[in-house]
Amino acid sequence: MAEHRQLQRAALLDAARTLLTEGGMEALTFQALAARTGLARSSVYEYFRSRASVVEALCEVDFPLWAAEIEAGMESCDTAAERIEAYVRGQLALATDPRHRAVVAISALELDEAARERIRAAHGRLVGLVVQALEDLGHPQPRLAAA
Template identity: 75%
Template structure:
């Protein structure tokens, strides 16, 4: 029974990723989740109490995976500058990943305060990865620089997600250049 519930929950999360990725927040609703998974709509409520709960679970499941991928990319770099570049590049490479696109599709305002705080804490762990590289560079204010650097990444993510006129590779190169020039002064 527990294994069945685990499989159903995973199927619901996969369906939620697909709905968010393909249709944005309006596409994520319990009737659509039920249809995608073959469950009765009332059964979906047995797993999640709200859309926000679905999104919170997606973040709890997917964010550690993204952070591990960013951390692995940074670990392969052989200098603080290389770690900064890997931090930016890997996050932007994840934009096309359905897990990333699903979470980006949800506005933080749809989540309750507790969910927003848990997501913010997880995101803070990602930012902490870059603080060490900035400290290794001798940056005077590594936390401030890390937050601003993440702002560059977030802006590039939004630009790519919007399907901007620029090629995503061009956006990535511009973000990497801005990040490195900004932290290296």
């Protein structure tokens, strides 16, 4: 039973990503999620209490993956300057990803402060890597520059 719930939840999150990519914030409705997954609309509420909880779940799943991709790119570099470049390139790649843009846009409007704080914490590790690279380059104020 638990495995079935996990599969259904994953299908709902996949549908949410697709809806956000295709139609933006307005497209993410419980009716649309139900239609995409073949569930009754009332069944969607068994997994998520609100649209904000769907977005929060997307953030909890996707942001660490995106951060890990950028981190891996940075860690594969030999020099501090290359690490900074890898960070910038990774952020630019995310900025052009429609899934990322949609989740960022809706999370700014729909998430509570606790959820936003968890997202900031996920970004914090990346900022730490940038600070370290700036320190390695001899920057006089690496934390300020990375902010």
